[in-house]
Amino acid sequence: MIPPKYADVIKPVKDLFGKDYPVGFTKLEVKTKSVTGVNFTVNGAQDIKSGAILGELKAKYTDNANGLVITDSWNTKQVVSLQVEAENNLAKGLKLDVLGTSTLDASKYSLSSNIQYKQDNIFSTARFDLLNGPAVTADVTVSRQGVIAGAEIGYDLVNGAVTKTNTTLAYAGPDYVTALQLNDAFGTLSASFYQRVSSQVEAGARATYDLKKGGEAKENNVVAEVGAKYSLDKSANVKAKVNNFGILGLSFTQALRPGVSLTLASLVDTTRFGENAHKLGASLTFEA
Structure with a gap:
């Protein structure tokens, strides 16, 4: 059995939380497919607080x-990108891709390459930033x-310095995942858990302890969160989460x-209930 890639080891936990x-934004997403097999995606988001609007058009x-x-894309920040992926061409399980981005005036640009083997x-996986650095992760x-055991390391080839060190130890059962992670160059310790309790209920918890702070600020050392998802029926679900900061x-x-689907969401600061400290958001998705 092929394990998940490093970034997806605790994907069920990340998705649950x-x-x-879509708090703080009003989002619109439209997905269509042409008869020739090209997938088009249009994304738009407005920051509720500032009113700033960001849009993106993507063709795949x-x-x-x-x-x-x-895949090519263009967004309202005047950034265009082109990505080419090739899988199982040179060897079974090997995937190569090259991604280039540039502003329309060519004042900012990047070029990266990814190698994936499973x-x-x-x-x-290995990711090479060919222009900014160069660097490899x-x-x-x-x-x-x-x-499941995993490790991630980043290295700056110019300065000869390690820029990232993360490790993960996890166990994945038929309907649950539990994991322990050391991240940020062993500066933070994280534990997470996810379970599909039934066909309708999903639940999870996660906590992060800042090892660098130690006993200096005990009240801020730990961030803990619990969450759940309940499917009302095949067409609707509700989710809730709360952390130790209220x-x-x-x-x-x-x-x-x-x-066509609609999502409404909110973040409420229960310690400042009567103040303007809360966030709302909405997302509307069309897919044809």
């Missing part, structure tokens, strides 16, 4: 016969009988009709 909470073409995916019990996960998150998602 991160997805469906997939050539299954040759294992190629070509086989039974191992998943490794590499990670690997290995698994056996549900146990920040309560609530979310409701409803499929209005096939291909």
Whole structure:
């Protein structure tokens, strides 16, 4: 069995606490597909506080016969990008991609390359920033009988310095994931847990302890959070989360009709209930 890539080891936890909470923004997403197989995605978001609007148009073409995916995008910050991906061309389990971005006036640009290799019990990636640095970030996960171990390291080739060090030890069961992580050059210790309790209920918890602060500021050393998702039916679900600082998150998602869904969300500071310290957000998605 192929393990998840390093960034996805605790993906169920990240999705439970991160997805469906578009707080602070009003978002619109439209997805369509042409008869030639090109997928178009239009994203728009307005910052509720500042009124600033950001939009993006993305086109993605997939050539299954040759294992190629070509994606180009343009956004309202005048940044264009082109990504070319090739999978299983040179070897089974090997994926290569090149991503280039540039502003329209060419004042800012970047070029990066990614190598991904996966086989039974191992998943490794390497990302090369060819212009800013150059720098490389590499990670690997290995698994056996549900146990997943992984590590990630970043290295600045110019200065000869390690820029990132993260490690993960996890266990994935049929309906749950639990993990322990040392991140930020062993500066923070994190524990997380996710379980699909039933077909309708998902629950999870996570906590992060700042090892660098130690006993200096005990009240701020730990950030702990619990969350849950309940599916009302096939077309609607509610989510809730709360942390030890009293920040309560609530979310409701409803499929209005096939291909159309609406999400409403809020973050409420329960310690400052009567103040202007709360955030609202909404997201509307069309897919055809």
